[in-house]
Amino acid sequence: MGDHLEDGDLVETPGKIPVPREVAEAVKTLIAWAGDDPTREGLADTPLRVARAWKEYCQGYEDDPSVHLSRTFEEVGGYDEIVILRDIPFQSHCEHHMAPIIGKAHIAYLPKNRVVGISKLARVLHGFARRLQVQERLTAEVADCIWDNLQPVGVAVVIEASHSCMTARGVRTPGVTMTTSRMMGVFRDDDRSRKEVLALMGC
Numbered sequence: 796m797g798d799h800l801e802d803g804d805l806v807e808t809p810g811k812i813p814v815p816r817e818v819a820e821a822v823k824t825l826i827a828w829a830g831d832d833p834t835r836e837g838l839a840d841t842p843l844r845v846a847r848a849w850k851e852y853c854q855g856y857e858d859d860p861s862v863h864l865s866r867t868f869e870e871v872g873g874y875d876e877i878v879i880l881r882d883i884p885f886q887s888h889c890e891h892h893m894a895p896i897i898g899k900a901h902i903a904y905l906p907k908n909r910v911v912g913i914s915k916l917a918r919v920l921h922g923f924a925r926r927l928q929v930q931e932r933l934t935a936e937v938a939d940c941i942w943d944n945l946q947p948v949g950v951a952v953v954i955e956a957s958h959s960c961m962t963a964r965g966v967r968t969p970g971v972t973m974t975t976s977r978m979m980g981v982f983r984d985d986d987r988s989r990k991e992v993l994a995l996m997g998c
């Protein structure tokens with residue numbers, strides 16, 4: 796654990812990030828294990844592409860999502876109602892199979908004195924989604940990050956997603972979505988507030 800494989804023998808390609816040779820070799824081994832010939836022409840550069848693709852899928856490890864919430868605005872004309880971002884598409888990968896998780900998130904908070912630029916809520920989501928995840932933890936991490944950094948009156952996060960490890964392999968059950976939610980503050984403690992936010996989310 797904690798090995799980032801950044802030192803050692805690197806494969807350099809102009810304009811692209813270097814790839815440790817052992818990472819490329821690991822992908823080559825995987826291709827052979829899957830049943831194909833990693834030396835055939837069409838697959839020759841695939842190990843490097845896959846290695847770089849995984850760095851991109853997992854870009855969140857280089858992101859501290861709380862930083863996105865450090866810039867807030869206090870001049871909001873006394874606005875003290877729910878702010879909600881609906882249907883934010885995201886992609887992640889499940890930590891059990893490294894298979895795609897594709898879904899959408901609804902993120903809401905009830906501000907106290909200060910708000911954040913709305914794009915930042917999506918940035919927080921992507922910062923945690925671009926890692927190896929389980930949906931429950933992703934949901935909790937997004938909600939906790941907003942709660943800790945904005946100290947609002949309430950936070951609500953609902954995530955609906957389809958897991959390729961269920962649709963494309965294993966039980967092979969397409970069309971199934973998983974829904975998770977985390978309610979904090981007034982959205983957890985007050986029934987009416989929770990109903991209001993869920994109605995605004997269309998849930």
Ligand SMILES: Nc1nc2c(ncn2[C@@H]2O[C@H](COP(=O)(O)OP(=O)(O)OP(=O)(O)O)[C@@H](O)[C@H]2O)c(=O)[nH]1
Pocket residue numbers: 889890891928929930931958960961964965966
């Ligand atoms: N709770 C939860 N489970 C997940 C998530 N992503 C994948 N899983 C499940 O993780 C479980 C892993 O089960 P295991 O029995 O260890 O692995 P497996 O033998 O590959 O299981 P199958 O998928 O049933 O073939 C599976 O049931 C997956 O559907 C997630 O985000 N949350």
Ligand SMILES: [Zn+2]
Pocket residue numbers: 889890891892893894958960961
């Ligand atoms: Zn999985």
